[in-house]
Amino acid sequence: MRNRITLVLLSLLVSLLPLRAEGLSRSREAVKLSSDVLLVAMPVATATTMLVMKDWTGFKQAALTGVTTLGATYLLKFAVHKKRPDGSNNLSFPSGHTSITFANAAFVQRRYGWAWGAPAYAVAAYVGWARTYARRHDWWDVAAGALIGAGSAYIYTRPFARDNKLVISPVSDGNSFGVYASLVF
Template sequence: MGKGMKNWMIMLLFVALGKGYAQNKAVETSGDILMLAIPVSALATTLFYEEDNKGTWQFVKVYGTSFVVTQSLKRIIAKDRPEHNGTNAFPSGHSSNAFSGAAFIQRRYGWKVGLPAYALAAYTGWTRIDARKHDGWDVLGGAVIGIGSAYLFATPHEKKTQMDLTFSKTKEGCVVGFIYTF
């Protein structure tokens, strides 16, 4: 088994056993952070690593469409949240945010950086289910909206970029690295 496969297995094991490594609130907070970090990372790549504004405008369309569709459906459907007071559960906004960023990264820059982004987006959706704020349908709905928006508006970057996302295991846990080569 290659080193890359071992790193993926360690990351997936960490995600699957996340409850054993952190308290529920910490897991929920990590999902809150990733909900914003993934799309912010997608936008940042267009601002800092592209020579024109094409990617930035594509991201604005992807994220804007995802946001408007998600918020509209929340108010139209008004589905109750599991074990919480309030409505607007469907679709999950955390999931649509995370998946719109992940799908944009994958569409624009390829599967090498897109697959880890999707894994982080899936973890974000899982945190919403774990926190009992959404069920699987809410998360799936958000994912479909986020991915669908990216597939409508994002196109592959014309210039091959030298980006890499790495995962490593240390004695203390896991390390995620992002490398950009000029």
């Protein structure tokens, strides 16, 4: 099973390599391109894993994580208007690449355990470094993106095939927000 997933991941990475980036030195261009490739490859690999494992509950949790991550990230981008280190626009804070990759890493770790999560976190950390190296973000942007992504995953994701005795989830009645907690003894 893991061999198949590894093969799928490698196929995805190889298929995305021909993408081109412009406007940076060769080194920065290559690093920026790799972060763009991983931005796409991580969610595709996560979805492929869920399909192979027939983890439909995981799909629902991943969708909630993704919507929350993207919503919070873009709400902040358009509210803060922080200029990028390379001066290209005012959408630097928080890093969208980092929020998405850390959401994926945290989802994989929470859902399937550290054996799968540790490599996913390594990839997400690389993406964060790559975004600063390519001068698209500074470390505050990357840290905020990582917090948003991982936080979203921790809110919605539960371990695969285990009984959950503790459930914590956000609730809203339209006028107010709160947290629902339930513990089964």
